[in-house]
């Protein structure tokens with residue numbers, strides 16, 4: 363499974379998860395048959411003060427970075443943490459995502475089932491956004507629906523914003539149809555009130571659509587609305603929510619995405635904004651272009667391109683780019699510093715997946731499981747990740763090199779990445 367497919371939407375991750383019920387190992391270049399996809403890793407972990415909250419095997423855990431102890435986020439006496447009465451238990455929900463804000467965790471959950479009767483497919487689903495106290499003392503549901511998923515979340519001030527997709531009518535489900543309604547909600551954390559901010563109703567002409575809150579360390583709500591139309595055209599809009607209205611900041615239009623399908627992503631920080639465009643030219647020939655801007659994409663500057671781009675792990679603070687030969691580049695979105703994985707220059711060496719970074723506390727959260735020797739396409743029915751914390755400085759100095767300290771000629775020799783200097 364290629365990341366470019368994953369990149370269309372988290373919708374597909376969820377659909378794939380519900381079809382397989384398992385964790386994919388991504389289809390990688392045969393030279394490196396040792397990695398699990400990022401697609402369902404990073405959103406299930408979130409670093410907070412002194413540790414990381416994560417979901418493993420249907421339970422929410424907290425990994426304390428100081429003593430490296432994992433605890434279940436449930437403080438109910440005598441709880442076995444495997445029933446619906448447990449505050450940390452996720453039942454059989456697929457691909458949950460988690461953020462921590464204030465004293466609470468916000469966890470998005472979805473499950474669905476497709477059954478067949480006389481060749482007719484029918485769908486049943488359940489979506490929830492639960493609010494759980496960080497000490498595991500209480501849990502309640504702040505949003506629920508009978509189809510789709512929560513696709514992104516961001517908390518600002520006393521508001522929690524989140525996007526969802528949903529089938530217009532789950533009882534009219536059509537197999538392999540992704541025609542859906544996209545909604546941005548605002549949840550008032552003080553008054554516990556839910557409000558619809560923006561809604562794009564399902565449209566038969568929109569084969570696939572998605573609405574996502576843009577990542578970045580900025581105290582504003584930016585959303586991205588992406589539509590693939592039945593006529594082969596693609597429209598992507600970047601919008602800003604301000605003073606109760608949505609303003610289109612930037613619009614992209616492709617008349618025929620069959621020529622070059624583009625997956626566009628943005629990261630918006632206070633001073634620097636990033637635009638990431640992955641162009642799918644052929645089955646295994648993605649080109650990824652990263653541009654920076656400081657006027658919200660009115661003008662922009664190409665930073666670098668990656669050939670045969672395979673995978674992107676995006677976070678508010680950093681992005682990891684991986685190409686099909688398993689070369690990795692990390693971009694620090696705040697300082698705009700770039701780092702090469704040592705494997706770019708030294709050949710094969712295993713580098714753990716990064717789950718989250720807490721640079722302030724010099725901590726990096728990684729998946730410490732060694733996947734060496736696991737074949738592409740392997741499906742795990744239990745989450746194989748083994749969350750651990752490492753010293754950020756030590757990890758970076760062992761496995762990454764600051765681009766500024768690499769010889770210019772050595773960078774020029776890299777055939778898969780091209781910098782605009």
Ligand SMILES: [Zn+2]
Nearest residue numbers: 436441443448
């Ligand atoms: Zn419990």
